[in-house]
Amino acid sequence: MTLTFTRRSAVGLLAGATLAPLAPARAARVLDLKAGGFQPVNIAVTSFIGDEAARNATSVITNNFKRSVFLKPIDPASFPQQGVNPDQPPDLDAWRTVNAQFVLTGRAQRGGDGRLKTEFRLWDITTGDQASGSQFVTDPNNARRVAHLISDAVFTRITGEKGFFDTRIVFVDESGPKDNRRKRLAIMDQDGVNVRYLTRGDELVVTPRFSPSSQDVTYMAFGAGDPKVLLLNIESGQREVVGNFPGMTFAPRFSPDGQKIIMSLTQGSSTNLYSMDIRSRTTTRLTDTSAIDTSPSYAPDGSRIVFESDRGGSQQLYVMSAGGGDAKRISFGSGRYSTPVWSPKGDYIAFTKQTTGAFAIGVMKTDGSGERILTEGFHNEGPTWAPNGLFLMFFRDNGGQGGAKLFMMDVFGRAEFPVPTPSYGSDPAWGPLQD
Amino acid sequence: MRFSRSEPGLVVSAAAHIGLLAGALFVFSEVRKFEDAPESVPVDIVTDSQFNQIMKGEKTAREVKPKPRVDKVSTETEFKPGPPIAEAKRDVEAPPPPLKRLQDPSEDDAPLPPKKTAALPPPAPPPPPSRPTPEPAPKPPVKPQAKAQLEPEKEAPADAEVVKPKPPTRPKLDKETTDAAEKPAPRKELKIDEVAKLLQQKKQEEKPSRTERTEEKSEPAAKPKSGDENAPKSKFNAASIASLLSHEAPQRRASTGREATHTASLGSPTANASVMSPSLQAQIDAYTIEHYSKCWREGLSMSARTYVPQVEFHLTRDGALEGAPRLLNPSSNPVDRSRGEQAIAAVRRCSPMPIPAAFAPYYDYWRVTELHMKENM
Numbered sequence: 001m002t003l004t005f006t007r008r009s010a011v012g013l014l015a016g017a018t019l020a021p022l023a024p025a026r027a028a029r030v031l032d033l034k035a036g037g038f039q040p041v042n043i044a045v046t047s048f049i050g051d052e053a054a055r056n057a058t059s060v061i062t063n064n065f066k067r068s069v070f071l072k073p074i075d076p077a078s079f080p081q082q083g084v085n086p087d088q089p090p091d092l093d094a095w096r097t098v099n100a101q102f103v104l105t106g107r108a109q110r111g112g113d114g115r116l117k118t119e120f121r122l123w124d125i126t127t128g129d130q131a132s133g134s135q136f137v138t139d140p141n142n143a144r145r146v147a148h149l150i151s152d153a154v155f156t157r158i159t160g161e162k163g164f165f166d167t168r169i170v171f172v173d174e175s176g177p178k179d180n181r182r183k184r185l186a187i188m189d190q191d192g193v194n195v196r197y198l199t200r201g202d203e204l205v206v207t208p209r210f211s212p213s214s215q216d217v218t219y220m221a222f223g224a225g226d227p228k229v230l231l232l233n234i235e236s237g238q239r240e241v242v243g244n245f246p247g248m249t250f251a252p253r254f255s256p257d258g259q260k261i262i263m264s265l266t267q268g269s270s271t272n273l274y275s276m277d278i279r280s281r282t283t284t285r286l287t288d289t290s291a292i293d294t295s296p297s298y299a300p301d302g303s304r305i306v307f308e309s310d311r312g313g314s315q316q317l318y319v320m321s322a323g324g325g326d327a328k329r330i331s332f333g334s335g336r337y338s339t340p341v342w343s344p345k346g347d348y349i350a351f352t353k354q355t356t357g358a359f360a361i362g363v364m365k366t367d368g369s370g371e372r373i374l375t376e377g378f379h380n381e382g383p384t385w386a387p388n389g390l391f392l393m394f395f396r397d398n399g400g401q402g403g404a405k406l407f408m409m410d411v412f413g414r415a416e417f418p419v420p421t422p423s424y425g426s427d428p429a430w431g432p433l434q435d
Numbered sequence: 436m437r438f439s440r441s442e443p444g445l446v447v448s449a450a451a452h453i454g455l456l457a458g459a460l461f462v463f464s465e466v467r468k469f470e471d472a473p474e475s476v477p478v479d480i481v482t483d484s485q486f487n488q489i490m491k492g493e494k495t496a497r498e499v500k501p502k503p504r505v506d507k508v509s510t511e512t513e514f515k516p517g518p519p520i521a522e523a524k525r526d527v528e529a530p531p532p533p534l535k536r537l538q539d540p541s542e543d544d545a546p547l548p549p550k551k552t553a554a555l556p557p558p559a560p561p562p563p564p565s566r567p568t569p570e571p572a573p574k575p576p577v578k579p580q581a582k583a584q585l586e587p588e589k590e591a592p593a594d595a596e597v598v599k600p601k602p603p604t605r606p607k608l609d610k611e612t613t614d615a616a617e618k619p620a621p622r623k624e625l626k627i628d629e630v631a632k633l634l635q636q637k638k639q640e641e642k643p644s645r646t647e648r649t650e651e652k653s654e655p656a657a658k659p660k661s662g663d664e665n666a667p668k669s670k671f672n673a674a675s676i677a678s679l680l681s682h683e684a685p686q687r688r689a690s691t692g693r694e695a696t697h698t699a700s701l702g703s704p705t706a707n708a709s710v711m712s713p714s715l716q717a718q719i720d721a722y723t724i725e726h727y728s729k730c731w732r733e734g735l736s737m738s739a740r741t742y743v744p745q746v747e748f749h750l751t752r753d754g755a756l757e758g759a760p761r762l763l764n765p766s767s768n769p770v771d772r773s774r775g776e777q778a779i780a781a782v783r784r785c786s787p788m789p790i791p792a793a794f795a796p797y798y799d800y801w802r803v804t805e806l807h808m809k810e811n812m
Contacts, residue, residue, distance in 0.1 A: 028747055028803035031724050035811040038733040101780065126780040160773030 038414065040072035041158055044100040046084040053116055053143050054108035060147035063191060064165045067417045068155060069410040074100055086121050095125045102131065104154060116140045120150045122157055132157040144193065162388035165190060168431040170208040170217050174403050174424040185219060187234060192420035198232060207251060210431040213258030218242065220250045229263050243276050243283055251294045256302045264294040273307060286324040297342045298322065306340040306349055317351060330368030339382055345389030348411065352381045361394050363411060374413035384430045393419065395426040635672060711797050719794050719801050726788050730781035733811050734774055742771040744778035747805045752798055755787035778808045
């Protein structure tokens with residue numbers, strides 16, 4: 001038995017020793033409280049003071065919170081105060097009547113130099129204190145990003161979790177008739193704004209993956225010859241073939257440090273996993289089987305790899321060391337598992353599960369336990385994690401003449417939101433928080 | 436069978452037996468009743484310490500002496516961070532419900548014309564001017580002169596030397612008022628009636644200017660006459676009520692609202708000897724848990740599951756938070772830290788906790804609570 005002598009107990013002993021003769025120290029009664037059902041935190045996003053930039057910031061932030069699941073923006077119609085001065089604390093009692101737990105106030109104004117100054121204050125209504133506050137001075141073109149940064153700051157302050165609003169998404173934009181789709185690589189903000197196309201659409205592209213550390217995207221393209229994994233720099237538009245393999249390479253993904261790309265190489269009847277160091281271009285063979293090993297994904301610490309393989313007869317998920325070696329099967333449910341993705345937090349693995357006539361998106365713990373199906377339907381596929389590991393994005397095709405659309409949901413499956421895209425979209429890849 | 440004198444034994448024996456039996460029949464006929472079983476009386480054994488505790492309230496009790504009434508109740512309520520047990524004794528002396536008394540004068544004032552209420556505050560100061568103070572008397576007359584001679588002063592330097600220091604009329608007034616406040620003696624010389632008359636005069640003769648007053652001082656004889664003339668006209672003069680009521684100088688004591696409204700009870704309020712039963716204790720605990728569960732919600736993320744915030748908070752007798760709730764096991768992990776904040780916010784949101792009357796006597800039990808706020812799963 002170990003006795004821990006903390007400062008608190010020391011104070012308690014001292015107080016007890018001195019007060020004991022006068023009044024016996026009354027110990028606090030200790031009660032256990034169990035949490036009730038989940039309820040989002042009510043936050044009031046008051047309209048920022050200022051011109052159009054302020055209005056835009058307010059709407060962007062409110063829209064972000066609406067899709068955050070954890071934060072629930074209060075209907076502005078019920079606000080007890082309009083146009084709250086950000087320099088003064090809000091009327092606490094008035095906001096308590098509408099059950100606001102936090103109130104966000106702010107201002108966005110252009111300075112004399114034409115730069116946009118945006119400031120915000122987050123007020124904790126239960127304590128009346130300012131919970132957070134800062135200001136951003138930037139070019140007016142970055143107004144939306146500033147709004148995302150504020151959203152992240154507020155989200156982080158309230159939940160303690162990293163934000164995910166100031167992120168971008170790479171996806172495959174699909175346009176044209178169903179039998180002759182034009183597939184272009186596109187990038188946009190996580191709320192579906194600022195869409196930019198990265199490829200011209202003259203070749204078929206699939207499975208884009210965002211580098212966690214740089215402005216690079218890797219994807220698979222069907223051009224002339226064998227389909228190849230390509231590496232594309234978003235800013236410069238420069239692209240190159242990854243590795244110099246004979247045969248088809250596909251299902252690429254970056255390592256957590258962004259230094260390596262792991263992918264599948266098909267040679268003959270067998271498909272194995274390879275990793276390539278981006279700088280030195282050296283490649284390493286990780287599996288050597290006669291089965292099909294594909295869709296590899298690193299654990300966030302880079303020590304292990306989860307992938308799908310049919311080495312046991314059907315498509316199942318396996319985990320092995322990042323350097324190769326024995327793989328351990330982790331999926332044992334009925335159906336076929338594919339496209340495993342390790343959560344950036346390291347606690348869960350998301351996957352696509354195919355049962356007869358339905359595709360489902362689910363998560364399981366890294367040892368395969370605690371499997372939960374989050375959504376199920378005609379065709380759901382390609383989960384990708386938000387950088388904070390709390391949200392998943394995937395694409396869904398309900399069949400018929402339509403195409404696939406992007407959706408996002410929280411890891412608990414509490415809520416699901418469509419992600420707007422110009423036309424149909426598939427294969428989303430959630431990028432990291434921007435610098 | 437034949438009776439023979441020589442052998443009387445049988446007969447004697449028979450007679451003796453019969454006599455004995457007959458005697459016994461009468462002697463022992465009255466049989467003592469069995470005593471009724473004594474009715475059992477439940478007896479509680481009170482230990483010395485318990486007895487002392489019972490008596491504690493009365494032993495330490497002081498007589499409730501009505502304090503001078505409180506005319507002013509500070510707007511700020513006293514905030515007692517520490518346990519109120521020790522201070523409870525001080526509260527014992529708090530005055531009997533003073534609030535009602537306070538309202539009475541204001542109600543009386545209400546019907547009065549606004550002008551008079553406006554004149555009310557000054558009444559206390561005004562009496563002084565009528566005091567026969569020899570020193571200030573000469574000075575006041577100078578004021579009107581000074582005012583009148585303001586312009587001429589420049590022309591006549593000789594007068595100016597005398598007057599110059601005096602033109603600032605304010606300081607003089609201040610002196611007078613301060614004198615009035617410092618010297619209660621002259622006030623005693625005046626009878627209450629006189630003061631009232633003076634006040635009546637003043638109110639009825641609202642127009643008279645200060646110069647007239649100064650003249651009155653010099654000619655006190657003229658005043659009473661006018662006062663006497665007014666008095667008989669109406670014994671009950673609405674204007675005089677206020678003056679009669681307010682001749683007692685307001686005693687402004689620094690007292691808080693709590694003190695002013697607190698009615699003393701015999702004995703220290705914390706010295707109650709009631710002992711809580713385990714079932715009641717469980718009731719109080721269950722009630723507390725149910726109350727605070729309303730505000731404690733499932734965490735926002737999965738990783739916070741292992742952390743259980745422990746929040747300690749103190750309640751006042753009415754169930755309100757006393758001081759801020761305290762997190763006993765703060766964490767450096769940002770997610771856990773935010774969870775801890777949520778725990779504190781939950782306690783704050785659910786405060787005050789209404790205290791059922793049945794729980795009120797056991798304040799010592801539920802005063803300090805430590806909640807271990809767990810996750811649902």
